[in-house]
Amino acid sequence: MDIKEGRSRIGVGVMLLALALAAAPAWAGARDALRFSPANGVQVQADLAEDGLIDVQILPAGTRQRLPAAQDADGQSQLSSEDIDFDGYPDLVARAPVGQVNEAVAVYRYDARQARLTALVPTTHGQEQCGGLMGLAVEAATRTLTSSCRSGPMWYVDVYRYNGPALYLYRAERMSMLGDALDAVVAVKQPDDSGPLAVWSTFDAAGKVLETAIADGLEAPRSGVPLQPVSGRVVPERLALYARPGDTATRRYLVAGDTVALLDERDGWVQVRYANPTHGAIVGWVNGIAP
Template sequence: MKHRDAMLAAVVMGLAVTCAHAQDADPAPLRWEVAPGVQAQAEVQEGGSIAVLLTPSGTRQVLPGAADADGTARLSAEDVDFDGRPELVARASVGMVNEAVAVYRYDPVQQQLVALEPVSTDGAQCGGLMGLTVDAATRTLGSSCRGGPMWYVDQYRYDGTRLYLYRAERLLMLDELLEPYVLVKQTANRGPLAVWSTFDPAGKVLETAIGDGLEAPPAGSPLVPVSGRVMAARLPLYSQPGDAATKRYLVLDDRVELLDERDGWVQVRYENPTRGAVRGWVNTQP
């Protein structure tokens, strides 16, 4: 399922739950165990904040939470950090399709709930845990959002207790510019092209590949680039974006994989029958 469809399904379900809660004048508090011998109780307050009581310590907290236009939220206990014990998750519909999410986990040192927030990075599209999905099999969190007409997805993983951006996309408006040089087969279900990047915990890019901007690559698997067919009789293949001269060329009907894009230059990989994999950059804006 494409992540836009999953997001829509989640929002529809969320709206249904919200309507059900609206009919319940006094929803039951959420209760769960945050640590051995430590129980928690949480209730949504007017405006969307969350009142928390920890026992047996008696510690009380008021957390910002997440709120929809009516100041309400949906609470759940989910194992978001894969330690075997659930965290407090607040979800609220934002607009017609997006879902704001706030996550709080128990800190045994502070003996209270603290916000779980990803490390700030320029690569993320959604700016936090929007439309949160939890993939226990790959220990990956998904964050999905819509901006204007486009859907975006970010994926996060843990480095110890630190939540970092593991994979993200950068949408391209490249199809028409690329077509005279490299033709990528268009299908009815394919979205706009996007550069997908995989990062290490320090933010270093480990791999890039151009793929479907509406189809999130499987977490934990290498990126698989789309391929295309060279349309020009002789297509210069440059070593770096911005180079003015090259002795390398691709020819008509060569098959290439699309790896990256910078300012209209597209990195491709060509499997040379004698030299093996050859990488270079194609200028789509000469």
Template sequence: MKHRDAMLAALVMGLAVTCAHAQDADPARLQLEVAAGVQVQATLQDDGRIAVVLTPSGKRQVLPGVTDADGNARLSAEDVDFDGRPELVARAAVGMVNEAVAVYRYVPARQELVALAPIPNDRAQCGDLMGLTVEEDNRTLSSSCRSGPMWYVDQYRYDGGRLYLYRAERLLMLDDVLEPYVFVKQTADSGPLAVWTTFDSDGNVLETAIGDGLEAPRAGSPLLRVSGHVRVARLPLYSQPGDATTKRYLVRDDRVELLDERDGWVQVRYDNPTRGAVLGWVNTQP
């Protein structure tokens, strides 16, 4: 399923859950056990903040929370850090399709709830934890948001107690400039091309691949690369973006996989029958 459709489905489900809670429980109040013997009573205030009382300590906190345009939100208990204990989660609709999310984890050393914040990474498209989906089977958090006509997905994982950006996308406007050199077959359901990038916990790039910008890769699996065929008789293959000369060429009908893009230069991989994998850069703006 395209992740734009998945996010719309999730939003509809979320609205249904909110309605159900309104019928059989107070959606503005929640009690949960955040650690052995530690209970939290959370109450949504009129200003959107969350009043919290921890027992047996009796400690009180007021958390920022999130709200929609009418000051409403819904509270839930979700195991967001995969430790077997729930976190306090607040969700609220933002605009027509986006959902703001705030997560609060119990920190035993401080005996209080602390906001969950990913390590800053300017590659994240959504910025905050938006439309949060907890993928327990691969221990991944997916944050999704819509900007203009496009859905974006940021995937996060834990390194110890640190939440880091594991995978993100960067949309490309390559279709027209790439087509004269490499033909990539598109269908009616295909989205714009995007560079998907996988990071380690220190923010280093582990892999990149150009793929469908509307098809989020499965977390934990290698990135899938779109492929195309060379359309010109001889296509120069450069070692680095910006190189002026090269002795390497691709020829018409060579099949290449698309890996990355930098300022109009596209990195490709060609499987040479005798030499194996050959990597290089194609200049789409000569």
């Protein structure tokens, strides 16, 4: 086993352990029936039905509902009450393992105006990676929700936060397609315990991309602070710096030894930022698959 393969396996092991630890508190109290109070003077009785739905009764209003549950291959799931929206009251959560390592999650919050439970559906503008609240972890300290999933050999992470009562996609990760060819263009030095490189993006509530950065794909960036891209040193004597990926003409160049921050990746092209001592920050794209 070579060094890179070993690092990859270590990284996957770290992610699996993190997911297990994150899910443990929720599953420890999970069951197929529970009673909880989502607001002062309100009681919810939730029971898993044989058809895979959740039978809900809300008192004193007397509201009855049948809600879809997250289901495993056998149509089963487990219920728990967790404070998902940080209002000090628990919400209804259904969790079920899907595949070997993924976990489907459905969340329902109490709507006092309707005296009903309503599904928590985040706004993502189609930029989420997991397609739902998978493997949901609640981070009370940062008031964020982290969704994680695996597709093939790749791990993905979506981070959500609230804008008022609405949940939106705050950060997302897509694995970088950069290979060994990048070493001939920009040499990136990472700690031995780092995972594969990934492109992290930060969004506002309207879905606008605020920033991107290439960083460790197995360690979610700290919430509330700017993304910290990895850096590398230019290898060729002259490295063309283009305005856009795929361009063939430019008058801008970097030289061997220049230190650049890696910001984004598209089809093997890498967006970098160079801190020019005279002209300030210079941003452009380099061909990461051909020197």
